Amino acid sequence: MTTRIPGFTTRRLTAGGTDLHVAIGGAGPPLLLLHGFPQTHLTWRAVAPALAESYTVICPDLPGYGDSGPPGEGVEHYSKRAMTATFAELMTTLGHQRFAVAGHDRGGLVAFRMGLDHADRVTHTAVLDVLPAVDVFGALAGAGGVFAFHLSFLAHPEPLPERMIGADPAVFFGHFLDGWTKVTGALPAEVRSEYLRTLSEPSVIHAICQDYRAGVCFDLEHDKQDKALGRRLPMPVLALWQDPGEAPLPFDPAALWRSWAPSVTTKALACGHFLPEERPEEVIAALRELLG
Incomplete structure (x- = not known):
C-alpha cells in the first residue's frame, strides 16, 4: 500500500x-x-488512476487541509466561493480553461459552488454524499442534527x-474515519495514519474549523441568495450518496439535487x-x- 496515488506526480502550485x-x-x-x-486528496487513490486512462486528473488538497497551506487567516478565505476562485485559478495555471469537477463532502460543496459561479468553465459537475449548506442545515434539524454534531x-x-x-x-478524527466507514478494508492502516499525520497539526485543525465556520458565516448566505434568485447548475450533474439502509434519511437527496440541477443523475x-x-x-x- 502506498500513500501516494499510483502513477501520479505531486507538485506545489500557488x-x-x-x-x-x-x-x-x-x-x-x-x-x-x-x-x-x-x-x-488520497481519498481518490483508487478512483483517480482509472480515470487517468482517459482524462488529465488533478487532485489537490483543499486549502489548509493535508499538505496545502492555508488560504489566509480570515474566515472569509475558507468560503466555498473563495475556494472556488482558488481552484479556478489553479486550472488556469495548468492550462485548462474548461474542465469537469467532482467533489466529495466538503469538496462537493466546492464543486457545487464552482458549477454556479464558473458555469462558463465547468463542463460537468459531480457531488458525492453532500448537500448545499442551505439544504443540509434545514434537513438536519431536530434529532438528525445529533448525528451531524460536527x-x-x-x-x-x-x-x-x-x-x-x-x-x-x-480520537476526534478517528471517530469519523472509523464510524463513517461501512465497507471493511476501505481505509487501510497506512492511509488512515497518513490522514492522522496531517490532522494532528494545529494549523490543519484550525483550517478545518475555519472551513466549517465559513459554512455558516458565508456558504449558507451565498446558497440562500442563489436559491432566491433561482440559480441552477446548467451542466450535466451527477449526485451520489450513501444508501442509509434500514434507517431512512430525514430528507430526499434526489429531490433536493433536482431543485438545483435540471439535468441530474x-x-x-x-x-x-x-x-x-x-x-x-x-x-x-x-x-x-457522466463525462461520456
Whole structure:
C-alpha cells in the first residue's frame, strides 16, 4: 500500500495566494477531483488512476487541509466561493480553461459552488454524499442534527473547538474515519495514519474549523441568495450518496439535487460516507457515464 496515488506526480502550485499540494496524472480532458472532511486528496487513490486512462486528473488538497497551506487567516478565505476562485485559478495555471469537477463532502460543496459561479468553465459537475449548506442545515434539524454534531461544533468561535480537538486529534478524527466507514478494508492502516499525520497539526485543525465556520458565516448566505434568485447548475450533474439502509434519511437527496440541477443523475451506493474509498468501481463507472 502506498500513500501516494499510483502513477501520479505531486507538485506545489500557488493559486489565489494559496500554496497548494497537488497530485496530477493522466492525459486527456481535464478533471478536477476534490476531497472532503477529514481527508486529503488520497481519498481518490483508487478512483483517480482509472480515470487517468482517459482524462488529465488533478487532485489537490483543499486549502489548509493535508499538505496545502492555508488560504489566509480570515474566515472569509475558507468560503466555498473563495475556494472556488482558488481552484479556478489553479486550472488556469495548468492550462485548462474548461474542465469537469467532482467533489466529495466538503469538496462537493466546492464543486457545487464552482458549477454556479464558473458555469462558463465547468463542463460537468459531480457531488458525492453532500448537500448545499442551505439544504443540509434545514434537513438536519431536530434529532438528525445529533448525528451531524460536527457541523455546529467545528463552526463554534475559536479557540474552543481547536483546543478540544487538539487534546487528542486521533480520537476526534478517528471517530469519523472509523464510524463513517461501512465497507471493511476501505481505509487501510497506512492511509488512515497518513490522514492522522496531517490532522494532528494545529494549523490543519484550525483550517478545518475555519472551513466549517465559513459554512455558516458565508456558504449558507451565498446558497440562500442563489436559491432566491433561482440559480441552477446548467451542466450535466451527477449526485451520489450513501444508501442509509434500514434507517431512512430525514430528507430526499434526489429531490433536493433536482431543485438545483435540471439535468441530474442520482444514485445511492451501498456503503458508508466515504464513497470513493468504499465503492471506487461504482464511483468510477458513474463518473465515466457522466463525462461520456
